[in-house]
Amino acid sequence: MKVTVRVPASTSNLGPGYDSLGMALSLQAKFTFEPSDELVIEGCPEAYRNADNLVMQGFRMVCEKAGRPVPAVHLVIDSEVPVARGLGSSSTCIAGGMAAANAMLGNPFTTDDLFQLCTAFEGHPDNAAPAFLGGLTASFMHEGRAVAVPFSPDPAWRFVAVIPNYEVRTEEARRIVRRDIDLSAAVHTMSHAIAMVRGLETGDEALVGAACADVLHEPYRRTLIAEYNAMRAMALEAGAATFFISGSGSTMIAATKSEAVAEAFVAKVRETWPDFAARVLTVCHEGTTVTVED
Numbered sequence: 001m002k003v004t005v006r007v008p009a010s011t012s013n014l015g016p017g018y019d020s021l022g023m024a025l026s027l028q029a030k031f032t033f034e035p036s037d038e039l040v041i042e043g044c045p046e047a048y049r050n051a052d053n054l055v056m057q058g059f060r061m062v063c064e065k066a067g068r069p070v071p072a073v074h075l076v077i078d079s080e081v082p083v084a085r086g087l088g089s090s091s092t093c094i095a096g097g098m099a100a101a102n103a104m105l106g107n108p109f110t111t112d113d114l115f116q117l118c119t120a121f122e123g124h125p126d127n128a129a130p131a132f133l134g135g136l137t138a139s140f141m142h143e144g145r146a147v148a149v150p151f152s153p154d155p156a157w158r159f160v161a162v163i164p165n166y167e168v169r170t171e172e173a174r175r176i177v178r179r180d181i182d183l184s185a186a187v188h189t190m191s192h193a194i195a196m197v198r199g200l201e202t203g204d205e206a207l208v209g210a211a212c213a214d215v216l217h218e219p220y221r222r223t224l225i226a227e228y229n230a231m232r233a234m235a236l237e238a239g240a241a242t243f244f245i246s247g248s249g250s251t252m253i254a255a256t257k258s259e260a261v262a263e264a265f266v267a268k269v270r271e272t273w274p275d276f277a278a279r280v281l282t283v284c285h286e287g288t289t290v291t292v293e294d
């Protein structure tokens, strides 16, 4: 039996939607599992070629939840999603391992069950939701369960992801976010997040430009990304509707509906920061998919 799982990258927060908004993007991680005599892992740095690999942690969690022994597997990782850059690499790994184990065990769990497990492991649902379900989602916790609400972004959006050549670990980027916020910050966040979703759905660039203003995490996290101010100015000067930190960084995203603006910004970034990657991405409507071959 050979099980192949494909999981999309995701950007989370989208400015004012801290731990709430997430969107799957057109970069994919592919995980192939085959039975083996011992655990073999290919396609990732040496440090991750062991049982602690996030993919295997997800795989084990599902086997244990099902009360079944954990089979030894040969895992091949083939991922376009950069590690620790704010594009949901950890969710791709966990979702990939969980979906594969579920398929190998004969699907004892639904996609929603796996989404719940992944959310519990990550501590927030905003990457897990688009990783499993695709598209743009708002998610929240209700009576101990994660609820994901899908939205339909205008297909014309182009998301230019600028991926620096350095990591920002989510753990560190969460530590510097302030826990105590005042009422005006809460009101700002609610109103702007709602308007952001509306603007993404209707394709209203002016609304997205106004709504994508965050006071909860970006003011702190931009200090971890030395190029943030210059990059933001460049994106807006090129004509982008808005600019935000993807997830916990280090990736930054410029959103525009104009292919020409996206290409012009990419060219500028490549000229100024030749060591950074710049990719024009679109929304990915498909979440985690599983293929089984005998």
Ligand SMILES: Nc1ncnc2c1ncn2[C@@H]1O[C@H](COP(=O)(O)OP(=O)(O)OP(=O)(O)O)[C@@H](O)[C@H]1O
Residues within 6 Å of the ligand: 010, 012, 044, 048, 052, 053, 054, 055, 077, 082, 083, 084, 085, 086, 087, 088, 089, 090, 091, 093, 127, 168, 169, 170, 171, 246, 247, 248, 249
């Ligand atoms: N292939 C892999 N095997 C094992 N662990 C991995 C693998 N890929 C990522 N990781 C783990 O996930 C961590 C990255 O997760 P982290 O949450 O910091 O970033 P991210 O998921 O890429 O970004 P974000 O959550 O902000 O979108 C790495 O530091 C590593 O510990």
Ligand SMILES: N[C@@H](CCO)C(=O)O
Residues within 6 Å of the ligand: 012, 013, 018, 019, 020, 124, 126, 127, 170, 173, 174, 217, 247, 248
């Ligand atoms: N919402 C999370 C995403 C990163 O995993 C954060 O911003 O910390």
